[in-house]
Amino acid sequence: xxxxxxxxxxxxxxxxGSAIDRLMTLQNQASSGKRxxxxxxxxxxxxxxxxxxxxxxxIAQYSKNVTQAKLQLGLADSTLSxxxxxxxEAKRVGLQGANAATSDDQRKAMAVQVQQQIDNILQDVNATxxxxxxxxxxxxxxxxxxxxxxxxxxxxxYNGDDGVTKVAMNDSTEIQTSLTAKQILNFxxxxxxxxxxxxxxxxxxxxALNANDTTAIQTGLKNLExxxxxxxxxxxxxxxxxxxxxxxxxxxxxxxxxxxxxxxxVEDVDITKVLTQLQTEQNVYQASLxxxxxxxxxxxxxxxx
Amino acid sequence: MSFFGLNLAARGLAxxxxxxxVVGQNISNASTAGYHRQKATISSLSVAGxxxxxxxxxxxxVTDVQRMQNQFLDxxxxxxxxxxxxxxxxxxxxxxxxxxxxxxxxxxxxxxMSKFWAGWQDLAxxxxxxxxxxxxxxxxxxxxxxxxxxASGLRGVQTQQDSAIAANVDQVNRLAAKLASLxxxxxxxxxxxxxxxxxxxQRGTVLTELSNLVDVRVQGNGGAGDTITLGGRSLVQGxxxxxxxxxxxxxxxxxxxxxxxxxxAKIAGGEIGGExxxxxxxxxxxxxxxxxxxxxxxxxVNAVHSAGSGQDGTTGTNFFVGTDAxxxxxxxxxxxxxxxxxxxxxxxxxxxxxxxxxxAIKSEALVSGSTLGEAYGSFASLAGTHAVAMQDKxxxxxxxxAQLTVQQQSVSGVNLDEExxxxxxxxxxxxxxxxxxxxxxxxxxxxxxxYGAR
Numbered sequence: 001x002x003x004x005x006x007x008x009x010x011x012x013x014x015x016x017g018s019a020i021d022r023l024m025t026l027q028n029q030a031s032s033g034k035r036x037x038x039x040x041x042x043x044x045x046x047x048x049x050x051x052x053x054x055x056x057x058x059i060a061q062y063s064k065n066v067t068q069a070k071l072q073l074g075l076a077d078s079t080l081s082x083x084x085x086x087x088x089e090a091k092r093v094g095l096q097g098a099n100a101a102t103s104d105d106q107r108k109a110m111a112v113q114v115q116q117q118i119d120n121i122l123q124d125v126n127a128t129x130x131x132x133x134x135x136x137x138x139x140x141x142x143x144x145x146x147x148x149x150x151x152x153x154x155x156x157x158y159n160g161d162d163g164v165t166k167v168a169m170n171d172s173t174e175i176q177t178s179l180t181a182k183q184i185l186n187f188x189x190x191x192x193x194x195x196x197x198x199x200x201x202x203x204x205x206x207x208a209l210n211a212n213d214t215t216a217i218q219t220g221l222k223n224l225e226x227x228x229x230x231x232x233x234x235x236x237x238x239x240x241x242x243x244x245x246x247x248x249x250x251x252x253x254x255x256x257x258x259x260x261x262x263x264x265x266v267e268d269v270d271i272t273k274v275l276t277q278l279q280t281e282q283n284v285y286q287a288s289l290x291x292x293x294x295x296x297x298x299x300x301x302x303x304x305x
Numbered sequence: 306m307s308f309f310g311l312n313l314a315a316r317g318l319a320x321x322x323x324x325x326x327v328v329g330q331n332i333s334n335a336s337t338a339g340y341h342r343q344k345a346t347i348s349s350l351s352v353a354g355x356x357x358x359x360x361x362x363x364x365x366x367v368t369d370v371q372r373m374q375n376q377f378l379d380x381x382x383x384x385x386x387x388x389x390x391x392x393x394x395x396x397x398x399x400x401x402x403x404x405x406x407x408x409x410x411x412x413x414x415x416x417x418m419s420k421f422w423a424g425w426q427d428l429a430x431x432x433x434x435x436x437x438x439x440x441x442x443x444x445x446x447x448x449x450x451x452x453x454x455x456a457s458g459l460r461g462v463q464t465q466q467d468s469a470i471a472a473n474v475d476q477v478n479r480l481a482a483k484l485a486s487l488x489x490x491x492x493x494x495x496x497x498x499x500x501x502x503x504x505x506x507q508r509g510t511v512l513t514e515l516s517n518l519v520d521v522r523v524q525g526n527g528g529a530g531d532t533i534t535l536g537g538r539s540l541v542q543g544x545x546x547x548x549x550x551x552x553x554x555x556x557x558x559x560x561x562x563x564x565x566x567x568x569x570a571k572i573a574g575g576e577i578g579g580e581x582x583x584x585x586x587x588x589x590x591x592x593x594x595x596x597x598x599x600x601x602x603x604x605x606v607n608a609v610h611s612a613g614s615g616q617d618g619t620t621g622t623n624f625f626v627g628t629d630a631x632x633x634x635x636x637x638x639x640x641x642x643x644x645x646x647x648x649x650x651x652x653x654x655x656x657x658x659x660x661x662x663x664x665a666i667k668s669e670a671l672v673s674g675s676t677l678g679e680a681y682g683s684f685a686s687l688a689g690t691h692a693v694a695m696q697d698k699x700x701x702x703x704x705x706x707a708q709l710t711v712q713q714q715s716v717s718g719v720n721l722d723e724e725x726x727x728x729x730x731x732x733x734x735x736x737x738x739x740x741x742x743x744x745x746x747x748x749x750x751x752x753x754x755x756y757g758a759r
Contacts, residue, residue, distance in 0.1 A: 043686040050678075061422070136655070172668075
């Protein structure tokens with residue numbers, strides 16, 4: 001083939017151009033650590049990476065959900081524990097009061113102790129977290145339990161609703177984190193005296209102690225025992241939910257590790273490979289620079305006189 | 306003894322000088338684009354003997370200056386130029402689209418969408434928190450803004466094609482007119498018997514430029530009489546050229562028309578062909594996909610949101626307004642009063658059920674069996690695939706073009722060493738001819754001075 005001056009120039013230019021182009025791509029990859037910097041670098045990989053990134057964002061949000069669920073269930077657990085303790089204390093006092101040997105004055109002092117427990121329970125169920133009432137269902141802005149404004153029976157009323165808050169643990173699972181004062185104190189149960197709400201029971205016990213009515217004290221103690229049992233059951237339920245949340249927390253962190261790894265394998269460069277290639281391409285580039293500088297140095301004109 | 310020998314030597318000198326001029330022309334055009342190497346053909350001259358005398362050599366003459374050309378290669382290079390123009394116009398536009406999409410990243414639309422869903426989840430956890438409420442509105446505004454940005458960016462690419470087409474139409478007209486005037490010059494020059502080699506080179510260069518812009522066809526045998534057609538209609542015929550003009554279609558996009566009768570010009574290649582393809586087919590398809598995702602998002606979020614109740618008890622409020630990706634926005638009423646945002650089915654402060662339902666839209670299959678995130682991902686990936694395919698075509702065509710150029714250069718290019726050798730050859734022949742002239746002169750001088758004086 002007949003070789004011409006321009007041909008040599010063109011091909012040298014093209015070779016230098018493609019050598020520096022490859023060098024730049026590799027340098028970009030090595031310095032950014034990313035194999036895919038735009039969708040055109042690897043359309044399928046980029047779509048996968050987008051999917052993984054969105055999964056990771058979901059996991060981050062679900063982890064926040066888990067934290068929130070743990071917080072709420074933890075608060076519910078300690079509230080139930082406090083309520084149980086208060087009920088047990090009232091029961092202890094009531095048992096003493098039921099004893100025939102107890103004097104009237106002692107019973108009056110006991111009634112004050114029962115009133116203390118009523119106040120404790122009231123504080124527990126009206127507790128707030130960040131100005132947010134915890135046990136009123138969706139009614140989070142006012143005290144869930146208060147004195148009956150109409151007076152009379154029942155002495156205390158539930159002001160909240162039956163709103164149930166469930167928190168998403170993943171795309172398909174939700175766990176109930178809410179607990180209402182209605183559930184804790186058995187409000188709105190059967191209207192008959194056999195299962196009154198716990199506030200009515202406690203107020204009844206207090207009044208019976210004040211009035212020295214041992215029969216009423218016995219009835220109160222019986223109802224109190226039922227209340228203690230149901231709060232313990234409720235606490236078991238909350239504990240079971242907390243365990244489930246814990247399980248999801250573990251799953252989420254496992255999933256996060258797996259997906260991060262997959263994202264890395266799709267999106268990131270194999271640094272050893274890239275650096276090796278980079279070295280090779282640098283050598284190629286230098287060789288082509290050298291070859292170019294040698295090639296254009298001489299022509300026949302140099303030897304003509 | 307006659308002066309015949311002096312004339313013979315003079316013709317030799319002139320012939321070598323002419324050949325040297327051709328060498329000079331080759332050397333000075335060694336790097337001129339479109340230049341075809343020229344070669345002087347030197348032929349011997351003779352005079353027929355009269356009165357039974359034998360024929361005599363009468364010296365030499367440059368009878369022809371040949372233009373070294375392979376028409377087939379030139380035509381192939383022209384076709385390759387059409388594809389190069391088309392693919393590179395397409396690639397430029399698609400590169401812009403890919404940059405616009407900016408995925409995978411932590412700042413693209415996909416990540417904005419994730420943040421939007423997370424915002425709703427967060428609101429479901431804290432329905433009575435004013436900051437969660439504002440956060441959802443902010444995330445919605447950012448997401449809508451990303452849709453707007455990409456949609457207007459796509460529109461921008463389309464508008465850019467419009468102005469590029471209009472500018473290139475002017476360019477085509479200029480080149481076609483130049484071609485017609487060169488054809489005229491070539492015809493004139495051929496009539497006067499000169500070899501119009503350099504005009505032919507110019508014509509070839511203009512034709513190459515024209516091929517990069519539009520898919521012209523050349524009918525003829527490579528001379529000034531060729532007809533250059535575009536989409537089956539004559540663009541240049543001899544010394545006459547037909548102009549194109551830029552028009553507008555119903556959507557306000559630039560179209561190419563024949564100036565003469567206003568009918569549409571059929572262009573399927575070259576830069577203009579690539580630009581038309583992007584403007585008419587590629588961008589509208591992307592826009593449709595993006596709109597599909599935006600509209601599905603709007604409809605589904607609105608359906609769930611409007612069934613819920615704001616904190617003030619207002620129901621039936623839409624979250625998103627707008628008709629497509631370009632106009633998607635968060636309902637201004639919500640931005641003015643965040644309490645209207647429906648986090649729950651009731652107005653109760655702690656009700657986050659609707660917020661949770663909206664967050665769950667994330668995993669609903671809404672766009673032909675895909676979630677919104679996946680649908681956007683496939684849009685982005687499609688643009689990436691197109692960009693890669695375009696780059697591949699461009700690379701393949703560049704390689705083909707490079708090979709063809711090498712072959713063409715091998716025929717038509719200038720090799721300086723070769724020209725140097727020719728230079729020495731013609732110089733020495735010139736020197737020898739001069740010596741012949743001197744010797745002839747001395748011979749005549751001998752005759753005149755030594756014998757004529759007596």
